[in-house]
Amino acid sequence: EHKLxxxxxxxxxxxxxxxxxxxxxxxxxxxxxxxxxMNAARLAVGVEGVGVAERAYQHALAYALDRRQGRSVWTGEA
Structure with missing residues (x-):
């Protein structure tokens, strides 16, 4: 550990x-x-990965839907 x-x-x-x-x-x-x-542990790690990916997707989707981008087609404002 010291060397690392x-x-x-x-x-x-x-x-x-x-x-x-x-x-x-x-x-x-x-x-x-x-x-x-070992196989049970591998399956558990896979399920955990799916859960983390789903939560990351939910956060990214909420951010993308909430964030306004570009200018309005009607008013030209940002």
């Missing part, structure tokens, strides 16, 4: 000395479970 110039990154260092592990899921199926989790 990151000054306020919310990270930490954790030590697992003396910790015990617990098996989650079926034995020898860890990679399959990991891919299920």
């Amino acid at each position: 110039g990151i000054h306020a990154s919310p990270t930490c260092v954790m030590s697992y000395e003396g910790a015990t592990a617990e098996l989650v899921g079926q034995p020898n199926q860890g990679l399959a479970h990991m891919f299920v989790m």
Whole structure:
């Protein structure tokens, strides 16, 4: 982080000395479970992107409809 110039990154260092592990899921199926989790995360990121894009479109549309451009055809005023 120091080499990259990151000054306020919310990270930490954790030590697992003396910790015990617990098996989650079926034995020898860890990679399959990991891919299920990764695909769910990818879908969630995609849905989030659609939401952000929709909100940006709504703001841009409201701005464009509210903003007056050019001169009036009838009066010639801006």
